[in-house]
Amino acid sequence: MAGPLTVAQILKKRRQAQQALHQEALSVVNHRSAALSDPEGHTTVINLPLPPAVFTVVSWNVQTFEAGKSLGNPFVNKVINRVLEAVSADVCILLESRSDSYVNMNAIETGHVGVKGWKQAADEEEQDDDDEGDEEDDDGGVVAVDEDDDDAIDEDDDGAPLDLLDGGEPLTYQQNVSEMTGKRWLPPKALCIYEPAMVKLQRDVRDLSRIATLKKKKKLTKKETAALKRLRKKRDKNLEADDGYYDVAKRARKHAGQKKFLGNYGYFPKLTKALCVTEQGAPTQTWLEHLRDESFTLVRDYYQLVYVKDDWSEQVLDWSVDISSCPAKDNWRFMLRLKKCTCGESLGSGSCGFCEELGAYTTSLQNLRQAVDSLTFYMCTCQESYSILLRQETDVMNSSTAGVWVKDKLVSVKSAAARLVMRAPDELDTSHGKPVLKAGTLLGYQDNSIGFYGRCPYLLPVELWLPYRGTSQMMYLVAFHGPFGASTNAGVELRAAAMRELMSAGTEPSKALDDEENVMVIGDFNLDWAPDAPKPNGHQKIANALYKDFNKRGFSALIPDGIATSLASIHGAAKWKQKGPDTASFTSSAYDNCFLKGSELKSHVASAAVLDVISWIEENLSEFKLPDDDPQKGKLGTLSKKHQAFYIYRKYVSDHLPIVCDFLVAPISPHTKALRARARALENPNVHRAGVERTVALLRSVTRPSMEAVFHFDEMLDFDVTTTTVDQYLPVYDGETRVATCVGQVDRHQDGYLILKCEPFQGQILWTSWRPMARPRGLDLFLRIHPPGTRVQWKMRNPRPAT
Structure with missing residues (x-):
C-alpha cells in the first residue's frame, strides 16, 4: 500500500511534471516552427516557452502550537522551517494553532511562550468541555477549579508573555493572516476588579474545596491522585510557614454567600493588575477613571457598575459615582455586570429586535471583544486558530486587495480577503419593498443547535495563471479542521455533515462554494478514508460515503488510496517501540x-x-538532542533511528504528518509582469461592512460646514509619520483607478480608529477614518505611538466623498 513520500521523492515527482509539460510546450513550438516558410530568407525569431513554475501549498495540523505547552521546546520551529524550505513551500496553512491567535502566533515568531489558562466565561453555567469543570465540595456550592494551578500563569502576571525563549530558531516563514475559530464569542456575564488579597483568598478557598472533594471520592483517577498530592503538598507547605494561613479561607467556606461570590470571582475575568494596583502593589481606584474614558463607551453600554454589599447582594451604581469614600482595598466589591435586554436575555445574544444590533457578529460586539481583551487577563477565549504562513521571499509589501504576489510565479494570494466561512451567500430581501442585500443565513458551524457547532472553515482566495495561458484562474482555497466529537458512528456522521455543509458556504456575495468552478478544500477532516479496505469499519464506511459524495460534485481527492496521516500514540503502553521499519507503520488514520x-x-x-x-x-538526527528533562533521555539511543525520529516528531512537533500539493503555474517573465496589474481585487466583506459603518458614524459625529467632507476609500496603501508641516491632497489618476496622497494629522482616536484630518486649503477639510489591520495588542500599541496631533502621511486607493 502507498505511504508517505520523502522530500526527495516529492521533489522528483515535481521535476518530472515540470519537464513533461515543458517538453509538451516545446514540441508545439517545434511543430509550428517547422511549418514556417520564408522564401525570401528573412530571419524568424521564435521565443521558446519558459519551464513552468511550481506553486506549493502545505497543510499542517501542528496542534502542539499551544501557548505554554510546546513553544518551550527547541524542535518545533526548526522542523517547520527546515521542512517547508526543503519542499520550497509557498503557502503553509497551520491548523489547530491553539490558544489565542495573535498572542500565540506572536509567541511563535518571537520565540516567546504566551499565556495559558484562559477560559471563556460566556455563561456562568457553561464550562469548557476539556476541563473537569467546577467541583462541588462537602458544603455544597461551586468553586472554580484549575487543575494546572501550579503550572498555570495566574492573573498576577498581568497577562504578559513569559520571558522564556523556546531554545531554538524563530519561524522563517511569515505569518500573513491568522484568525481564531470556535464557538461564537459572547461577553462574559461579569468583569471583576483585581484586588490582591481577594485573589489570594479565592485561591485558598478553591484549594481547600478541591482537597475536600477529592477526599470524598471512593476511587481517584491517576490525574486526580496527582492533583490531590500536589494540593496537599502546597497546603502543608503554607501551614508549615504559618499555622493560621487558611483560617480566613475556612471561615469563608462556611458562609454560602461569600463562598458563591469567591467562586464567581475566580471564574470571571478580572481587570489587569496595571489598572488596579500601583507599581508598589498597593490597591488604587484609577481603574474607574480608565473605564470612563471615551474609548470604553461600549463597555459602559453593555455593562452596569455594581457594588457588592456586606450581605453579598448587589447594588447598581451610576458610572459617574464617586467611590473615594470606599477604601481601595475593597476594590473587589465593585463588578461590571452584563446588562439584560427587556426580552430577558443578556446583551450580546441578539435574541430580539431590540438587542439584535448589539448581538453576535455585529460591529459593536466585535469592538466590545477588543475592549474587554485590552482591559482584562481574559484574552477572550482559548479558541484555536487558522494561520497562513508565507515564504519570506514572497513579495509582501502591504496588505492589498490585489493580493500578495508569490515571488517568481504568477500567483496572487488574496490575504486581504481571507476570512472565516460562517454564512451562506447573501440574499436579496424584497419583503420591505425596495430590494436589500441581506447577510446569508448562519451555517451550522455557528449554530449551537447543530451537532458540529464550533470550528468554522477558513477561506483564502488565490488567483493563479496556469502555464502558457493568458488568463487567470481564481481558486477558492478552503482550509478546514473538521470537528472530532464522539468516536461513535453518530459522532462520525456529524463530521461528515460538517464537510457537506461546506458546499453551502458563501464565497462571493451571491455565490456558494458548490457553484464555484475552481475550489480546493484542504485540511484535517477527522474522517478515516479507507477506499481499499476489504472490510471497512463503521467509521470508514461513513468517510468513504463522504468521499464518493464529493466526487459526484466534481471534487477529486488528490492524495489517493487513503494514506494515513495521524500518528500512533507514545503514551501508555510503549507499543510504538514495536512498530517499524517504515514511516507508514507509525500512522493510524487517513484524516488529512x-x-x-x-x-x-x-x-x-x-x-x-x-x-x-x-x-x-x-x-538529520544529529540536530535533535533531547532536553535533559525528557524521560527518554539516555534511553532513546538504544532504538533505531526511525524510532528516535518518530518519538521526537510525535512528542515535540505534531501528531499529524503534513500534506503537500504542487501546482504547475506560469513563471514570471518580462512580458507577463503586466498581467499582475489585471489581477482581480477581492476585499473582505466583513471589513468592508465595518468600514462603511465607521464612515457613517464619522459623518454623524463631524460637524461639517459646506467646505468639509468625509472621504471613504477602497484601500489604505500606505501610512506613516511625516515631518511635513503643510497639509496636502495630491490625487493621481491611472485610468479608472485614483490614488491620493494626503498629509495631515491624527485628530483623535475613536473605537480603535484613527480619525484623520487634512486641510489642504484654508477652511477646506478632508476627514477620513482608518483602522490598522492588527490584533488588539498591536492595535493598542499603534494608537499609542500615533496620539492625536501626530503629523502623518497616508495614501488611499479610490478616495471619494461619502454621502
Missing part, C-alpha cells in the same frame, strides 16, 4: 487530504502527497 474541483487545475497538479517528516528527521 485535499479535494480539488476544476478540470484545468486538476490537469496541472504536479504532485500531492503525505510528507514523510519522520524520515527527514531521521536523516
